[in-house]
Amino acid sequence: NAGVIQTPRHKVTGKGQEATLWCEPISGHSAVFWYRQTIVQGLEFLTYFRNQAPIDDSGMPKERFSAQMPNQSHSTLKIQSTQPQDSAVYLCASSLARSSYEQYFGPGTRLTVL
Amino acid sequence: GDSVTQTEGQVTVSESKSLIINCTYSTTSIAYPNLFWYVRYPGEGLQLLLKVITAGQKGSSRGFEATYNKETTSFHLQKASVQESDSAVYYCALGGNYAQGLTFGLGTRVSVFP
Numbered sequence: 304n305a306g307v308i309q310t311p312r313h314k315v316t317g318k319g320q321e322a323t324l325w326c327e328p329i330s331g332h333s334a335v336f337w338y339r340q341t342i343v344q345g346l347e348f349l350t351y352f353r354n355q356a357p358i359d360d361s362g363m364p365k366e367r368f369s370a371q372m373p374n375q376s377h378s379t380l381k382i383q384s385t386q387p388q389d390s391a392v393y394l395c396a397s398s399l400a401r402s403s404y405e406q407y408f409g410p411g412t413r414l415t416v417l
Numbered sequence: 418g419d420s421v422t423q424t425e426g427q428v429t430v431s432e433s434k435s436l437i438i439n440c441t442y443s444t445t446s447i448a449y450p451n452l453f454w455y456v457r458y459p460g461e462g463l464q465l466l467l468k469v470i471t472a473g474q475k476g477s478s479r480g481f482e483a484t485y486n487k488e489t490t491s492f493h494l495q496k497a498s499v500q501e502s503d504s505a506v507y508y509c510a511l512g513g514n515y516a517q518g519l520t521f522g523l524g525t526r527v528s529v530f531p
Contacts, residue, residue, distance in 0.1 A: 394463065409462065
């Protein structure tokens with residue numbers, strides 16, 4: 304079991320460029336979560352998919368951020384027109400979609416916007 | 418909304434001494450909160466340390482214990498005798514009784530010195 308895989312591990316973009324972050328959940332896990340971690344705000348929930356369907360995007364910024372899960376083996380988080388305040392570590396987690404679940408976290412992608 | 422408060426950002430403790438990390442929670446949306454402690458060891462990803470899904474119950478793992486107190490809305494983490502290998506960042510988290518995004522505290526960095 305390779306765990307949750309996130310690529311790239313580090314990404315540097317210029318202001319205004321687009322960034323796409325990839326997540327491969329643990330095989331058999333039907334729930335996928337995205338979080339963002341910064342020094343000031345800590346770990347913040349962004350969005351969640353269950354069986355590839357978007358369930359809750361209450362934490363997603365209303366503009367420039369979007370997430371998709373085109374198949375059960377990967378999810379993407381896309382940030383358009385990146386801004387310096389988007390710099391953060393983006394974490395993906397997966398779990399079984401049932402009660403008493405445990406979320407397994409990936410190593411994260413560190414995004415730096417210059 | 419939901420929130421989790423960890424009052425200590427950093428704790429330094431001598432090996433073999435006791436440790437307590439405070440965590441309190443607040444929720445307006447979750448009828449039956451589930452409570453978690455996650456840990457990030459140096460160079461590793463975020464992983465679950467323990468969880469308790471029923472008020473009044475205690476969870477334990479790796480010598481750590483935490484009791485879910487609904488009256489005081491607290492979920493403090495304790496260990497009677499810490500080791501250098503317990504040096505890590507500890508996060509308290511709140512979730513519901515089905516798969517959903519977690520609400521995390523800001524984390525407590527624990528440094529154990531010999």
